[in-house]
Amino acid sequence: MIDFIPLEYYSTIHYHIILLIVLFTLLHALALKGNENIVYNYNRIMALLLLLYLMIYMGLRPVSGKYFVDMATYANVYQRIKAGYHLTDLSDFGFGYFMTFCSYFLSEKGFFMACTLLYVTPLYIASRRFSKNYYFFAFLMFVASFSFWAYGVNGIRNGIATSLLILAFSYHDRKAIMIILMLLSVSFHKSMILPIMAFIITYFVKNTSLYFILWMVAIGLSLLMGSFWESFFANLGFDDDRLAGYLIKTANREKFSSTGFRFDFLIYSALPVIAGYYYVVKRNFTDSFYNKLLQTYLLANSFWIMVIRANFSNRFAYLSWFMMAIIICYPLLHQAMWKKQFSKLGLIILLYFSFTYIMHLIYQFKS
Structure with missing residues (x-):
């Protein structure tokens, strides 16, 4: 667990890391036309690095009700399940079964890592299905979205459900898989x-x-x-x-x-x-x-x-x-x-993330 970073700066550091990735991607887009081999290599490598970063930084965050709000509630429920409590009133039964299954062999830290895996990986896979050669840019757009961080560290159940639904949409050409993923999504929220x-x-x-x-x-x-x-x-x-x-x-x-x-x-x-x-x-x-x-x-x-x-x-x-x-x-x-569409794509990603970044700064200033 990453406990050496002060919790009051934890989310801010994330937003600055994404800002650096967005700016670096913008420079990459401005310098190239979009059809070079280096673009495809950048796409593959950066997508994996972004996925790895999210798994580590989001998945290993400390448990906190003050800074990650509902995370503490999930932790309390999970500890009760591990102690033998049986869920009887959780209408989102898919998430309930997921918690119960994890409780057999995962610690509290492992559970939140599993939640992160189930939240982030579907977006990565869906992005690859949406675009073969430029999936990093789609994946980065998802991560740069205004609510991405909040629904990964706070509204965890809802966040996983939406990621599963995005993955379901990406299988629109394979109806059986799409329907199964949609039902799974509803079972989580x-x-x-x-x-x-x-x-x-x-x-x-x-x-x-x-x-x-x-x-x-x-x-x-x-x-x-x-x-x-x-x-x-x-x-x-x-x-x-x-x-x-x-x-x-x-x-x-x-x-x-x-x-x-x-x-x-x-x-x-x-x-x-x-x-x-x-x-x-x-x-x-x-x-x-x-x-x-x-x-x-x-x-x-x-x-x-x-x-x-x-x-x-x-x-x-x-x-x-x-x-x-x-x-x-x-x-x-x-x-x-x-x-010069590739350059404009880099600018669009920057503008899209700008709202997220500015709203975070406003929230930090008010708090």
């Missing part, structure tokens, strides 16, 4: 039903323009009808008390510095919408799989916009935000759209 249902809908409603319209309508309905939608969806319940709680119970003001209609997060959510519109409509990027991903994002994000005032709406935002990286970068890895 029931909230994955929302993006999975959205993905299923895309098989029946294929007009991407309708999804863009729905996304815009969702903004209007949210602005006009206020908190009506939080109460509406909470009353529906979906047989899940946690859903109603996240929608209507009061948040801890020490943890949520701003509630209400989050225009800043709406603008952030709009980035893949704008990118997707540009790729599909303006540049005529025709890829049926990408259309499904984009449509899924638009549907899932529309739901979050409707409940954007909920004090825990960040949990619903992540049900679409976990897809942002691949929505933005996928077309650039498959089709030439601009002159």
Whole structure:
């Protein structure tokens, strides 16, 4: 376990390491055209190094409830399981069985390493399936995402579920594997039903323009009808008390510095919408799989916009935000759209990570 780094600096060091990787990748992209052997070597080597770094630094972090919040809760539950306690009330049974299985032969440290492995490795494998020669850039985009670190060290169960779902999407051409991974994802966190249902809908409603319209309508309905939608969806319940709680119970003001209609997060959510519109409509990027991903994002994000005032709406935002990286970068890895596109890809990664890095600095300043 990495216990020689002061916990108050642990997350900050991670963000600075990713910043260095992003800047180094930018210099690499600016200096080359994108089709040289050195690019493919860089892709392979850097992807493995990034995977190794995450396994060590994230997987061996100290247990802390102050700095990694829910990690301490997971540790307490895991210790109870190792002591013989049987889980009876965990609705996300897949994660419960995973904890029980690990408890037979893994220490607490080993359990969190296993969680990291199950969180990071699916993204690495999915990135390789998304792009043969440029998968490092997709993998780096996932890691540079705003919520990546938080859902690896805090919202662990939800983070693993979304990684499994990303992996499921990458097997869109092998339906049996995709369905198995989707079911596994839901078993780790029931909230994955929302993006999975959205993905299923895309098989029946294929007009991407309708999804863009729905996304815009969702903004209007949210602005006009206020908190009506939080109460509406909470009353529906979906047989899940946690859903109603996240929608209507009061948040801890020490943890949520701003509630209400989050225009800043709406603008952030709009980035893949704008990118997707540009790729599909303006540049005529025709890829049926990408259309499904984009449509899924638009549907899932529309739901979050409707409940954007909920004090825990960040949990619903992540049900679409976990897809942002691949929505933005996928077309650039498959089709030439601009002159010096490889250089522009490096700039896009830097801009994408800039939001993550700036938000971290703001959080550090406020705390």
